[in-house]
Amino acid sequence: MAASPHLEPEMDLIPRALLCLGLALPSIALATPCQEFEPATARLEGKLERQTHPGPPNFESVENGDEARTGFYLVLAEPACVKGNDYETDMGAEQDVRLVQLVLDEAGYKKLEPHLGQQVTLAGHLFSAETAFHYAPLLMQDVQWLEDQPTASADCEALAAKANDAVGFHPPWWGTVKGEGRLHFHSAPDKACTIPGLFIIPGDGVTIYAAENSWMQVMYINAKGEDFSGWVEENRLDAAASRSEGDDQPEPAASGQPEDVTTFADRYANCEHFLGEEPYDAERAKELAQAVEELCTGIDAQLDALRQRYKDDASVTQALAGYEKVE
Known part of the structure; x- marks a missing residue:
């Protein structure tokens, strides 16, 4: 599988509905240097807090029945200043952004929990809010408490x-x-x-x-x-x-697709199975040859036909993307 020969700007790569956060104001010059959005590593100081905000279905009020969404946040003493790039808009201090939502996994929550209510210094990758589940205009992921040992550079x-x-x-x-x-x-x-x-x-x-x-x-x-x-x-x-019990692989890419696509996927899997099996005697070799003839003949044409038939269906296109020609 060849890697993509080009990268698109993030805003073009992933279509998504952005929250209107008013982040397009120009930034002002500060005496201290601004942070940078990902992929640069930013460093922020503030008070670590646990906060709860309203989630689905209306994102308005937990008291009125919305799901409670609790997470960790960094409350900054000074407003954030973040330099924009090709993918993110400048965030200036005049926007008074002082709340940063932390994107953490279970291990991250456990590591930071003892420091709730304390002043901490965190490092990570910054990005601006994109969905209703983002309750602060600025978020940090890949979060590290700076008393952790830095990761060595990789080749x-x-x-x-x-x-x-x-x-x-x-x-x-x-x-x-x-x-x-x-x-x-x-x-x-x-x-x-x-x-x-x-x-x-x-x-x-x-x-x-x-x-x-x-x-x-x-x-x-x-x-x-x-x-x-x-x-x-x-x-x-x-x-x-x-993954099914006793199986160490997830379900096939064509699962949940139209019947002709799943039928093709089953045939393709069986074709590859018999192509990769070694005969242990002449009789088995004959059986394998017959199975390959029945399962593999015309399978490339079937793949081409399905790709053409569903060329406007993004889900099927994705499911068929990984199949290679056999014959």
Whole structure:
């Protein structure tokens, strides 16, 4: 699987409804340097607080029945100043942004919980609010308490070459992004190997090609039909939840698709199975040849026909993206 030869700006890559947060005001010059949005690492100081905000269905009032959404926030003593880039708009101090929402996993909450109510210094990647689940105009993910030891720099090229030997899924599998915040693509299975400007968001579907430790190699196709490939953290995909008992792989990419697509997926899987099986005697060799003839003949033409038939269906296009020609 070849990596995408180009990256698009984040605003074009992932179509999404942005909250109207008034972040387009020009920033003013400050005596202290401004922070930078991701992929740069920012450093912020403030008071760590637990806050609860209203969630679905109306995002208006917990008292009136909306779901309570509780999380950790950093309350800044001074307003945030963040320099814009190709993907984010300048955030100036005159906007008086003093609340930063922290995007944490379970381990992150446990690590920071003893410091609630205290002044802390945190490092991480900043991005601006995008959905109704973002309760502050500024968010920080990949959060580190600065008393933690910094991660050593990684040789991403060497890690990528080694990862090419990862066990692949044949045929490829399917997953959906879960959790909160952006899920960044990486050139290799290591947090230090982030691909700037390339991310997917909760609800996006991906084709999964391989697994390596706690990472998965995936491909995402955007609304324009362009594909983007890389490594993402496995714990942000719901593929693991779809694994059957005793099976270490998620469900096939074509699951839940039209009947002719799932029929093709089953035929393709059986074709690859018999193509990869070694005969142990002459009789078995004959059986394998017959099975391959029945299952594999014409399968490339079937794949081409399905891609043409469903060329305007993004879900089917994504599901068929990982299938390669057999004949």
